[in-house]
Amino acid sequence: MISKKMEKLVENNSVIREMFEEGKKLAKIYGHENVFDFSLGNPSVKTPAKVNDAIKEILEKEDSLKVHGYMSNSGFEDVRGVVASSINKRFGTNFSEKNIIMTVGAASALNIIFKSILNPDDEVIVFAPYFMEYDNYISGYDGKVVVISPNTDTFQPNLKEFEERLSFKTKAVLINTPNNPTGIVYKEDVLKKMSEILMKKQSEFGHEIFLVSDEPYRELVYEEKELPYLTKFYDNTFIVYSYSKTLSLPGERIGYVVIPNEMEDSENIITAVTIANRIIGCVNAPSLIQRTIMKCIDEKVDVSIYKNNRDLLYNQLVNLGFECVKPEGAFYLFVKTPVDDKEFCAKAKEFNLLFVPGSSFGCSGYIRIAYCVSEDMIRRSFESFEKLAQSYSMK
Amino acid sequence: MISKKMEKLVENNSVIREMFEEGKKLAKIYGHENVFDFSLGNPSVKTPAKVNDAIKEILEKEDSLKVHGYMSNSGFEDVRGVVASSINKRFGTNFSEKNIIMTVGAASALNIIFKSILNPDDEVIVFAPYFMEYDNYISGYDGKVVVISPNTDTFQPNLKEFEERLSFKTKAVLINTPNNPTGIVYKEDVLKKMSEILMKKQSEFGHEIFLVSDEPYRELVYEEKELPYLTKFYDNTFIVYSYSKTLSLPGERIGYVVIPNEMEDSENIITAVTIANRIIGCVNAPSLIQRTIMKCIDEKVDVSIYKNNRDLLYNQLVNLGFECVKPEGAFYLFVKTPVDDKEFCAKAKEFNLLFVPGSSFGCSGYIRIAYCVSEDMIRRSFESFEKLAQSYSMK
Numbered sequence: 001m002i003s004k005k006m007e008k009l010v011e012n013n014s015v016i017r018e019m020f021e022e023g024k025k026l027a028k029i030y031g032h033e034n035v036f037d038f039s040l041g042n043p044s045v046k047t048p049a050k051v052n053d054a055i056k057e058i059l060e061k062e063d064s065l066k067v068h069g070y071m072s073n074s075g076f077e078d079v080r081g082v083v084a085s086s087i088n089k090r091f092g093t094n095f096s097e098k099n100i101i102m103t104v105g106a107a108s109a110l111n112i113i114f115k116s117i118l119n120p121d122d123e124v125i126v127f128a129p130y131f132m133e134y135d136n137y138i139s140g141y142d143g144k145v146v147v148i149s150p151n152t153d154t155f156q157p158n159l160k161e162f163e164e165r166l167s168f169k170t171k172a173v174l175i176n177t178p179n180n181p182t183g184i185v186y187k188e189d190v191l192k193k194m195s196e197i198l199m200k201k202q203s204e205f206g207h208e209i210f211l212v213s214d215e216p217y218r219e220l221v222y223e224e225k226e227l228p229y230l231t232k233f234y235d236n237t238f239i240v241y242s243y244s245k246t247l248s249l250p251g252e253r254i255g256y257v258v259i260p261n262e263m264e265d266s267e268n269i270i271t272a273v274t275i276a277n278r279i280i281g282c283v284n285a286p287s288l289i290q291r292t293i294m295k296c297i298d299e300k301v302d303v304s305i306y307k308n309n310r311d312l313l314y315n316q317l318v319n320l321g322f323e324c325v326k327p328e329g330a331f332y333l334f335v336k337t338p339v340d341d342k343e344f345c346a347k348a349k350e351f352n353l354l355f356v357p358g359s360s361f362g363c364s365g366y367i368r369i370a371y372c373v374s375e376d377m378i379r380r381s382f383e384s385f386e387k388l389a390q391s392y393s394m395k
Numbered sequence: 396m397i398s399k400k401m402e403k404l405v406e407n408n409s410v411i412r413e414m415f416e417e418g419k420k421l422a423k424i425y426g427h428e429n430v431f432d433f434s435l436g437n438p439s440v441k442t443p444a445k446v447n448d449a450i451k452e453i454l455e456k457e458d459s460l461k462v463h464g465y466m467s468n469s470g471f472e473d474v475r476g477v478v479a480s481s482i483n484k485r486f487g488t489n490f491s492e493k494n495i496i497m498t499v500g501a502a503s504a505l506n507i508i509f510k511s512i513l514n515p516d517d518e519v520i521v522f523a524p525y526f527m528e529y530d531n532y533i534s535g536y537d538g539k540v541v542v543i544s545p546n547t548d549t550f551q552p553n554l555k556e557f558e559e560r561l562s563f564k565t566k567a568v569l570i571n572t573p574n575n576p577t578g579i580v581y582k583e584d585v586l587k588k589m590s591e592i593l594m595k596k597q598s599e600f601g602h603e604i605f606l607v608s609d610e611p612y613r614e615l616v617y618e619e620k621e622l623p624y625l626t627k628f629y630d631n632t633f634i635v636y637s638y639s640k641t642l643s644l645p646g647e648r649i650g651y652v653v654i655p656n657e658m659e660d661s662e663n664i665i666t667a668v669t670i671a672n673r674i675i676g677c678v679n680a681p682s683l684i685q686r687t688i689m690k691c692i693d694e695k696v697d698v699s700i701y702k703n704n705r706d707l708l709y710n711q712l713v714n715l716g717f718e719c720v721k722p723e724g725a726f727y728l729f730v731k732t733p734v735d736d737k738e739f740c741a742k743a744k745e746f747n748l749l750f751v752p753g754s755s756f757g758c759s760g761y762i763r764i765a766y767c768v769s770e771d772m773i774r775r776s777f778e779s780f781e782k783l784a785q786s787y788s789m790k
Contacts, residue, residue, distance in 0.1 A: 115400075252463050253499070
């Protein structure tokens, strides 16, 4: 009796659940401390203390009916104003509160964008490897996913194939940088080139192509330099942001969409996205956490902890003979497997190592290692990595 | 460039916005204290103090990474367990945590249910007058809304027409009691009769028909008696609940769905609804507020304040010659208009009274008066109500 669209998802669910159960099962047999679960992208660095302090302060000083109450579907005006100012200060942009729509995390931000712009059979281009949940966000509004094959030398987007596959049906291009699953940061010149291609194709096809930039990992970069803000390169850009990783608040579901005035038909699109936020049932981003964000606008988690994890694990893997493009952000390593990636994951389990196969990100022959875990666990896992490498005679 | 489905919604939006602007405009001219806005269904009774105390306690005692972190897409297991026990204790049911899915309010609960069960052109029956946002929740998944005409003597559901219009295409029936916009509580015998009709029609058509009971106003009733729990009458019932009104937390977006084991194919439906919660982008209900609910499971706002408002306004309206079925719950009066309801609303504005016309709830010839306002405002509005009545020579 479930809907046809959901049937396949329900069937596949048992596979995912099995993977989770596997971890629990291994922990039961070998002890929690002897199982090395690198499969989950859950922030492991502490939420900044200021976040909880801000919540307490709001509860003490502000009117409860306001703090927990309805506001505009796009969010509290003062919160959006502070978000806009903060972006302007960092990137020299010129947004006001009307360009910001607070959302129930990045996932619902993507949903309300696609609900607002997609007609049946419109195409959305994504670059492999990519977070395959995007498929559900796009097909939920009857869009078709077009996957550009990976550029495995650098994991930068493959612009040659991109240009070829942009078509009259392309309504949007969805990118994610720093990237899940590779940890790669898309280079500024690559993004500029991508924008130029989009501008050219827009005039060729005579209609807008939207760029949707999903940036939950923006603050998780290991160089001091700010990543470029894409609305400056290309007018028809939606920026999707989340505080899940920035502040280690994934359960709170708080993020936003930026819609610049320069976007074609921006007034109507802002209205459409705001209405979509309401009618998909989010109504508005959670209110107390919205007000908390306003007070913690310049906070972020201690990124050096993730950087340390990356260095530790990357060096160990390279020493063992594994191939991996060194990532500059997020908290993932995307490592080449000497055999089929699913087979490799099965073998790794024998050493209590849990990974996600690259084929789950549209790029087989690799695994994703999520190093948002304790340094201690990484160090304890080294012996297992060694045994795994030995079993393929890698060194 | 917005999607065809959203075009009409964006067009209509300006009408709604105008209504909001009207209130602001009037307040500017006549002063905020001289404008009587009865158009909004926003809780006005204070959030119980225990809620904010619970939040502070959680922040002090629990691990931040857990409090703000990811959990199962259906919510924290312990929270769901407490919710299930509370329902069992009150209604003699037998739910466990697996029957409960925590949601981003009732609105997203309805969305994920419809996403899980509707195929294109499936029909969903609703009873006028009704919250017309339901149309968006249903059409969002390509379902068709079938509206049963109102029973204006009592505003109980019109079961005769209901039975006639149940068809092979009926996939679900959506009810809302206590009702927005009438404040009417559906009677137990009417609900039992409705269940019997559904059982009969299920066997006649050879497939399930789901009953979806939207109950955000369950605790806002003015008699001591608990309202019946519909899963006891009819197996294929989804209960949709929200804490928005119970605890005056509408901005926090917290509610749940109950899916009983007795529902046909319940395992798969639980899985589907959980996946839908993830893929429409909610991912999970906000985490800190989930944990807060667990600590405030027996709390509710002071309903006597709403009851007092109802009595005050109802008596005044009846004295002035208005006709209205006396409501027993929620915070609305649904009042018959002596002329066309939109014309009446325009006239009322001349006296700085703001209402929503019944035609916005699929029932013209009435207005909805939301009395979730201060008693003081109600008293101050009496003079305007008198003038409005006089202008129609009602007394």
